[in-house]
Amino acid sequence: MQAERTLKFVVVGAAPEAVAIPAGAVLNVLSERDFSGSALDLRALGAASDDASGHVLLVAGEGAPIALRVRGGLDLLSARETEVLPLPPLLGRSAWMSHLIAPRGVPLLFVLDLARLEEAHTVDCPWQAHTVEPETR
């Protein structure tokens, strides 16, 4: 019998706003102070976090990597493949989420729709792109 595949995710933000990003798509995690360039601002997802630290995640896109600016600590989450459920377009499109992670059938958090983030500069993406400057000390 073939073992069920396990998928890994990087979780950004704090409950109840936390979202997951497929770990395989994350190319690099940088401290905010080490990044320079344009990033989508997802810091609102971590508004409830006690941890005010900032990171920039570089995630794989079709073309250039997409930079996501997040607030708070990052967690790693493993889920069985059968616990990662595609969201119906009716729900996923407006939320900018592609999947639902539901361990033992209990909805836990959504997976960011990375494919749509590619179009972010042309459509009404809920997260604005802005320039992040490296911190000077």
Place this chain on the structure above:
Amino acid sequence: MDAHVLPIQLDSTWFFIEARHVREVLGAEPWLPIPRSRAELPGVVVWRGRAVPLVDLGRVLGIAQGAAKGRPRTLIVRHERGVAALPIDAARVVRRIPSEELKLVQGGLIPYGTREFEEQGEIVTLIDLETLLSDLDRAAGASGDAG
């Protein structure tokens, strides 16, 4: 021809929906709110290994505002474009009602109410679930399978 209807309760009001839509009546199911969702589609539940949209029927019918979370039953229904979960307060056994006793709604005070049935002085409205769910689907701009 007789109609087969499921009586469902929202707050203190009873409605009928066509029994052919109903797949299962569950208890209160855990659901996750969806960011930036329409108020009528506030969340998602898991049913038989799939993510299913939660429809706040009380809000759609104009009898409750955002009370979906506290309802003790969840109705799983199938429609033309997929499956949906409806939080309700109660359901009774399916009833068979002669079609001639289901009168056309006069006035249309309840959205998607198409027929009425009078029993012991009480009026119970039959909800056109197919049209209701199709309208939500269209309004959300979705294409393809909605559940």
